[in-house]
Each structure stands twice: as structure tokens, then as C-alpha cells.
Amino acid sequence: MKNFLPAIFRPKAPRAPLKFVRGRFDAASTNPDNARHWSSAEFLSADAEASSDVRRILRTRARYEINNNSYARGIVLTLANDSVGTGPRLQLLSDDEPLNRSVETDFHN
Structure with a gap:
């Protein structure tokens, strides 16, 4: 244990200074290549x-x-079929299974 404790408290090596990355948004820059594309952009809401x-x-x-x-x-x-489907469907969940099938069949026909 004596050898372990000094390793914990040993000073760390100095770190290299942090480098900052300069970033930008391409959509925020206007240049000759995209000026025509952004010419119709307005500040109005939808x-x-x-x-x-x-x-x-x-x-x-x-x-x-x-x-x-x-x-x-x-x-x-x-989109219409996935959102609306073909119409309402009935599904009964009573304890009487034959009654459920009978009513569902009558409803669908």
C-alpha cells in the first residue's frame, strides 16, 4: 500500500494549451455560388x-x-391510406367470443 499512495498524489504532466476550432454555418454565408438561391428568402412566418x-x-x-x-x-x-385507412373497423372485446365474431361480421357486411 505504501507504493500505491504516492502514485495517486503524483502531480500530473502539464497539458498542452487548448486549441479552439473555428466553425461556421455554410447556410449563413452568402457568396456568388448561393446568392441566387437565397435571394427569395424572407423573414416572414409561414x-x-x-x-x-x-x-x-x-x-x-x-x-x-x-x-x-x-x-x-x-x-x-x-399517406392517405396510412392516415385514414379504408374506414372504421369494429373490434369487440367482451367475454363472449362467438358474440364478438357475430357482431363484427354483421358490422363489416
Whole structure:
């Protein structure tokens, strides 16, 4: 034990000074390559930006894409089917299993 205690209290070697990493956000910089991309960016909120004219244009373009783009149609149908499904389904959980099946079958037909 005598040899162990001095090792615990031995002074540590001095550390090298910390180096600071200079970082930046690419999206915060405007340069000739992205100036055109950011030219339409505004400080308005989504609610303030979505006037009735803007909503009408977006609705028209979305309908056009759904009608003329099979990928867009598939995405919309998938979202609708996963969110809404095919309609309500009944599942009874009473103690009488034959009654449960009978009522569920009558409901579905």
C-alpha cells in the first residue's frame, strides 16, 4: 500500500494549451455560388407568407403534380391510406367470443 499512495498524489504532466476550432454555418454565408438561391428568402412566418393567393397557387401546382406525376400520386395515396385507412373497423372485446365474431361480421357486411 505504501507504493500505491504516492502514485495517486503524483502531480500530473502539464497539458498542452487548448486549441479552439473555428466553425461556421455554410447556410449563413452568402457568396456568388448561393446568392441566387437565397435571394427569395424572407423573414416572414409561414402564416404571414401563406396569403390566399399563395395558397391558391400552391394548391393548383400540387394538384397538377398529383395528376401528372405518378410518384407524387403514389406518395399522396400512401399517406392517405396510412392516415385514414379504408374506414372504421369494429373490434369487440367482451367475454363472449362467438358474440364478438357475430357482431363484427354483421358490422363489416
